[in-house]
Amino acid sequence: MSLFSKKTATLAFVLALLFPIQTMAAEPTIAAAAQPASSVDNTKGLFVILTDEEPMTQMMALVLSTQTIEQGKSVQILLCGQAGKLALKYSKQTMFKPINKSPQMLLAALIARGVAVEVCPLFLPNVNMSESQLINGVSIAKPPVIAQKMRAEGIKLFTF
Template sequence: MKKLFLTLGLCSALMTTATQAENVDQALVIVNSGSLQTQGMAMVLANAMQAKGTQVDVLLCDQAGDLALKSTRSSELKPRNVTPEQLMGKLQQGGAQVSVCALYLPNSQHTQNDLRAGINVAKPPAIADQMLDSNRRIYSF
């Protein structure tokens, strides 16, 4: 009888762990590449995750921070003829929080007034909390 309870307990624990691994429903997408295709693919994948019910947040660093600027007008990417910033806007409409790295503005000639609507400057402690959250996956491009 002890073996049966031990086996049932172990099976229950394994099922709970497997379910938790499958139910990761939060993602942080960190984009630092200046490559148009890399930025576009990061946004395509982030939108696909969001469409599957994942809460997606985006952190733009280094050259990718330029996507956050009102003045940025990227070339359209085939096959859908959309820009990374259009795809990012779709993410925001779906509830994604988009931020630029805390180092982006102080190390550029831009100010917070140059950022698109709804884009903020990331707070390192908040980003660190997201990175340490076991229910959140981190993707870097």
């Protein structure tokens, strides 16, 4: 093979690497990738695990949960640790501006809209409380059921 032929073959090889030939099979992949991700929403709802004792964090978690309901998606809430106190009758309330509501008020409104709210099964016995001290609409979580709900298709998990 002549020196000219070797250089031409090498150049053709390098160009082929730099500019691969696109086939018809590649087009659907390119077309699918071009669609914006926001055009398809497969989310059915949220599973919110609230553990933080800070009232402002609790408030934001419940504000976002309320907005999720407003947008037609489902919400389920699990209260664990210090956040479990939200579910106790006569718990201390902190009011927040600009809506002049407390996390307990938002939690009650979510319950009234059908949101399932449960407390961690470890919460009550470890704060020396009983189920009778929970506000209406709050139940004690069953770990196998919670695990199933958390991994359900279309459910996004949020922790606060």
